[in-house]
Amino acid sequence: MTPPALLRLLPVLSLALLLAGCGDQPPPADPAIDADDAPAFEPEPLPPLPEDPNVLVELQWDYLIPPGWRPDQLLDDYDVDAIDDDDPRADELMQKLLAIWAEAPVVEVLDGRRVRLPGFVVPLELDATEIAEFLLVPYFGACIHVPPPPANQTVLVRTVADVPYRGGLFDVVWVEGRMRVESFANELGDAGYRIEEAAVSPYEEPL
């Protein structure tokens, strides 16, 4: 393609890219498929665990959600596609979601087990290069239209006492340690998932 032709194509290309961004421009609706009829997403349930709590269990983020927790039923009450960002209903929906997120149920059978979980690091207590305490999340930098990860998809990690993690924000790591689970209904400072005495190592995508 000659350069002038390419230049003329550029604004069209960039417009197409902009429209494709962030998912706020819905694709042309196919009348044959309706969102309400689509099979509901079910998180993968926790497989049966070994008797001995000291046997290492490799976790996936889905396992931290107890089966039967269906917060998306709330979305059925709202026609989500029709709500604009500035609509007060969007706010209302977000508030409700955040309230549900804060009371998210936890899988208590994981309490006291040795586990291994990959995720992204969000530092809480840090020195020049060492992080002693951080939050582990399944994703980061998500679109601002979606709420942050719910309370049962966030893990508080404390490293082994004198062995802090040498790294930075949003590093992808494997965290291995003792899992502690405390229900949110207790409203204690320790509510939620915690991994204590964690050993942190870099994560590598299996080939």
Add this chain to the structure above:
Amino acid sequence: MPILRLALLSLWNRRFTALLTLLSIALSVALLLGVERVRTEARASFASTISGTDLIVGARSGPIQLLLYAVFRIGNPTNNISWQSYQEIAAQPQVAWTVPLSLGDSHRGFRVLGTSLDYFEHYRYARGRALTFARGQPFADLYDAVLGAEVARALGYRLDDAIVIAHGAGDVTFARHADQPFRVAGILARTGTPVDRAVHVSLAAIEAIHIGWEGGAPMPGRTVTPDQARRMDLTPTQITAALVGLKSRIATFAMQRWINAYREEALLAVLPGVALSELWSLVAVAEQALLIVSGFVVLVGLIGMLTALLIGLDERRRELAILRSVGARPWQVLALIIGEALLLTLLGLLTGVVLLYGLLAAGTVLVEGRFGLYLELRVLSAQEWRLLTAVLAAGLLVGFIPAWRAYRMSLADGLSLRV
């Protein structure tokens, strides 16, 4: 070891040149270590300033800017946040404690911070250490002030001294709140953080000194005396920022989103850890550049050594021939020159380290006074040892060049030398 002794004596024989070479290596090593030391100390100093706080809340600007002005008192806030918004945040069920911060005044170059008594209870630094009082206690009276350690030391204040606060960050006579002097009620123990460089007063006191200043400057007839101020309602209407602690750290993201989406006012909530990490990535480029430059300076120093050794070789051909005549093998001649290079580098490293500690010891008070950066006199870190080893290895490699030349010369010249 005879070769080592010979190398020492050889250097001593040309001690003037050797000393110059040694000094250039020493200076470059001191520079390299100094840059590394200042870099890590600055980071440690920044990172240890705040601990145990889950969110910092302020007017909507940017995360790094909010962190800088609320915690480090660098830069200025774009706007304040209303007292109602602060109260609403504090009333949320997930919130365990809040500390209000009010900035905008100063005392002889040191910032004045308006806050509540919760500050002394909940503020933590350096991985969970709490503030302690070297003398006195927190404010009880309206016009009580608590000084940071550096303020008290630099200005020579003691308990019960009277101080006058100025409006704004500068310190000029026409902007002072001279009609309402404060009394030093307490002096905090040294923390090595910006807390040392702040004058703390109560929020009510900040309101009191600004009565009559609504227009931005004191209006005659509108300002009040201390006694009148005590009788007025001094509930604050605005604060600059707030520190928030939550009952469960896992609730951090939800709370942050709630504050960011707050409809009544444009607020921003940041996680201190995240904002600090973003700050590190900003300065990382400058840090790398500095390290590369000091690496080059070391290289220059080593090339100076190379030059000195190479030039000396030509004059030493007869000396080498004599060495051969008393039985030295060519590889021993090689070892001799390498030994000289190694000795020069080693002594240069030692002198450089001594120089570094000397400069640190002499300059630490000055640097802290001027830049608020606390340079701790600690032993060499692992990274610094690695740098030193790298310089030694480089010196060894550099030494191979004249050594090889001497080796070839001693082979070629044999015992009879025609110059």
